[in-house]
Amino acid sequence: ESELGAQLDSLSDFLSFGIAPGLLLYMTIFNQNSSLGAFAALAFIVFSCLRLALYNVKQEEAKIPDDKPYFFTGIPTPMGALLILLPLTHTFLGYDWAYNHLNFIAGYTILISGLLVSQIPTFSVKRGRPQVKSRILFLILFSLIVLSLINFLWVTLNLIAAAYILSIPFSIWAWRGRER
Numbered sequence: 001e002s003e004l005g006a007q008l009d010s011l012s013d014f015l016s017f018g019i020a021p022g023l024l025l026y027m028t029i030f031n032q033n034s035s036l037g038a039f040a041a042l043a044f045i046v047f048s049c050l051r052l053a054l055y056n057v058k059q060e061e062a063k064i065p066d067d068k069p070y071f072f073t074g075i076p077t078p079m080g081a082l083l084i085l086l087p088l089t090h091t092f093l094g095y096d097w098a099y100n101h102l103n104f105i106a107g108y109t110i111l112i113s114g115l116l117v118s119q120i121p122t123f124s125v126k127r128g129r130p131q132v133k134s135r136i137l138f139l140i141l142f143s144l145i146v147l148s149l150i151n152f153l154w155v156t157l158n159l160i161a162a163a164y165i166l167s168i169p170f171s172i173w174a175w176r177g178r179e180r
Contacts, residue, residue, distance in 0.1 A: 006059070010052045013077055018048025021081040025109065028088055034102050040109035044084055047113040048077050054117065071121040071175050075112070075164075082161050083112045089154045121175035123167055 022045040030037030051074060058073070075083070087098035087105050098105050148156040 006056065010056055014049055014052050017077040017081040018045050018052070021085050022048070025084055025088065025105075028091075029098050029105055030102060031099075034106070036106040037102055040106035040113070043110050043113045044080070044116075047116045048080065051077055051080075051116040070124055070178075071171065072124045073122075074118045074120060075115045075122050075168075076124075077116065079161075079164055080112055080116045082157060083165070084109050086158060086161055089157055092154045093158075120168065121171050123171045123174070 022041040025044070026037060026041035030041065054073075087108075090096075090098060145156070148159075
C-alpha cells in the first residue's frame, strides 16, 4: 500500500463514516432545529477526522511491529458511525422514541464521539483474525450473519452494535492480560 493510497483510504473513511453519518443524524433525527444536536453531529464529524488522523500517525510511527496487534485504541470510525445511527435504525423498526429525546441522543452522540479518540482498547478483527477451529463452523456463522443482514437488516445491525458495546469490557480485560 502506497502512502497516497493510505491517505486516500482515510479520506474516504472520513467522508463515508464521519461526515455522512453526522449529517444524516442531524438532518433526520435533529430535523435541523436543535443547537445541541448540531453540536453533537459536528463533534462526531470532527472527532472522526481526529481519530483517522491519529490512526494515520500511529501507523506511520508503527514501522516497528505492534506489541498489541489485536487491539485498536478507541472505537474504529465505521463502528462509531453504526453506533450513532442506532437511533435512526430504531425509527426504521417503528420505534420513534428518538424524536422525543433529542438531548439524550445528543449526549449519546457526544459520548460515542469521545470513544472514537479515547485510550480504551477495543478488539480489532482487522489486525487479528479470530481463531475458528472448524471451517464448517466459520462458514455456518458467516452464512447466518449474511442471511440475517439480508433478511433482518436493522435488527441485525442493532445486535451487532450491542455485541460490540458488550465486548468493550472484555477487550479491556484481554488487553490488560496481554500487558502482564
